[in-house]
Amino acid sequence: MADETASPHSWRPRRFMVIVGHPDDADFGPAGAASAWIDAGSDGWLVCCTSGDAGGEDPDADPLLLARAREEEQRQAARVVGYKGVSFLHQPDGYLVNDVPLREMLVREIRTFKPDAVLTGDPEVVIHGGGGINHTDHRAAAMAAVDAVYPAARNPMAFPWLTRQGLPAHHVRRLYLMWSNQPDVWIDVSATADRKIEALRSHASQLHDPEGVFARVRERLAEQGARIGTAAAEGYRLVVFEQDPEDSEESAEVEEGLTAQEPKAR
Numbered sequence: 001m002a003d004e005t006a007s008p009h010s011w012r013p014r015r016f017m018v019i020v021g022h023p024d025d026a027d028f029g030p031a032g033a034a035s036a037w038i039d040a041g042s043d044g045w046l047v048c049c050t051s052g053d054a055g056g057e058d059p060d061a062d063p064l065l066l067a068r069a070r071e072e073e074q075r076q077a078a079r080v081v082g083y084k085g086v087s088f089l090h091q092p093d094g095y096l097v098n099d100v101p102l103r104e105m106l107v108r109e110i111r112t113f114k115p116d117a118v119l120t121g122d123p124e125v126v127i128h129g130g131g132g133i134n135h136t137d138h139r140a141a142a143m144a145a146v147d148a149v150y151p152a153a154r155n156p157m158a159f160p161w162l163t164r165q166g167l168p169a170h171h172v173r174r175l176y177l178m179w180s181n182q183p184d185v186w187i188d189v190s191a192t193a194d195r196k197i198e199a200l201r202s203h204a205s206q207l208h209d210p211e212g213v214f215a216r217v218r219e220r221l222a223e224q225g226a227r228i229g230t231a232a233a234e235g236y237r238l239v240v241f242e243q244d245p246e247d248s249e250e251s252a253e254v255e256e257g258l259t260a261q262e263p264k265a266r
């Protein structure tokens with residue numbers, strides 16, 4: 001398996017949403033692919049379920065001050081990547097649970113931005129392939145995102161008050177699960193690896209050895225790039241709900257400039 005070279009994944013959403021637990025997850029996660037898609041004309045939106053208010057070592061620190069600092073760091077990183085905007089759901093760091101209120105918040109975000117694709121963690125990962133534990137907030141955010149995408153966002157009878165508020169059901173067509181133990185597509189991020197590092201640099205409160213961290217991130221990107229014969233890549237576990245007939249791998253590029261900003265009605 002390791003000696004097989006896959007092809008770079010070339011499908012691109014017109015609109016995508018990244019849903020993560022903490023500020024900095026999106027930049028350790030899909031910042032390379034997000035930057036590449038945005039450069040190619042996609043619109044992206046970032047949702048952080050918590051503001052990272054437990055991301056420190058000092059029990060006497062004011063968590064609200066830390067949350068404010070980390071939101072500003074994430075906004076700076078989001079500008080580097082080029083997202084249209086960031087939503088903070090202000091759930092408590094370390095206590096995130098995939099419950100109905102969180103799912104409703106995510107459905108509201110999805111029905112508002114109407115992404116074709118959602119990028120989030122792989123909720124099935126408790127232990128990473130490398131041996132580390134997948135943080136409880138990462139798992140909760142990922143599971144809530146998956147449950148919000150399917151079936152809640154697309155079911156008019158799920159959270160019907162949202163429909164009555166002008167947010168009708170929306171069909172997300174694809175899920176890209178990051179940090180998976182079973183990636184099956186690799187997106188070429190050779191052109192945006194530097195931008196991912198720049199985005200990561202924004203998270204100063206979390207970087208005690210920035211150059212060491214960046215070196216490990218670059219090493220990981222290169223390892224994944226080797227899977228598809230490029231200098232750098234990010235791997236994802238892909239879930240396709242709806243493969244439209246016109247969705248050849250190149251359709252987004254072909255239709256660039258001809259399509260409306262809003263996804264097709266269905």
Ligand SMILES: [Zn+2]
Nearest residue numbers: 021022025135
């Ligand atoms: Zn995190």
